[in-house]
Amino acid sequence: MICSFLTVETMTNYQELRDQQYNATLISVEKTTDDLAFFTIKSDEPIPSVEPGQYLTLGLFNFEFTAGEQISAKMIKRPYSLATTDFHNPVKSDTFEFYITKIENGEFTPKLFQLDIGCRLYITVKSFGHYTLPNIN
Secondary structure (H helix, E strand, C coil), X not given: CCCCCCCHHHHHHHHHHHHHXXXXXXXXXXXXXXXXXXXXXXXXXXXXXXXXXXXXXXXXXXXXXXXXXXXCCCEEEEEEECCECCXXXXXXXXXXXXXXXXXXCCCCHHHHCXXXXXXXXXXXXXXXXXXXXXXXX
C-alpha cells in the first residue's frame, strides 16, 4: 500500500500528525477516466444527519507524496458534494462516495489520486450545506 513517498526518517516525524488528524480510510476507487473517479471513504465514526445536497470536507497533509526535504506540515482541505451515501439512514452514516475530478496542477487532488486502498485521510465530522433535496417517494 502506497500512502506517501516520504523517506522512513521523514515519515516517522509526520506519523504523529497523521495519527492525530486522519480519521477516515479510503476503501475503494473506481476510475472512470484518468482524471475522474468515484472515491469511497469510510469515516472512523458515523457522521450524523447527512442529507442529499450536503457536502463534507476531505483533507491530506501537504507532505504526502512530496519528495525531498522536510516541509512545514499543513493540512490541505477541500469540500466535496456527496455522490452517494446511506440516505435511507438519516441519523448516522459512516461510508461516503465522492465523484472527484483530478486537477492536474492542483494542490489536493493529485495527492488523492495517488492513494492506495487502505490509506488514511481527513474527513469533517459533520456535514455542511443548506441546499438539500426533499425525500422523494
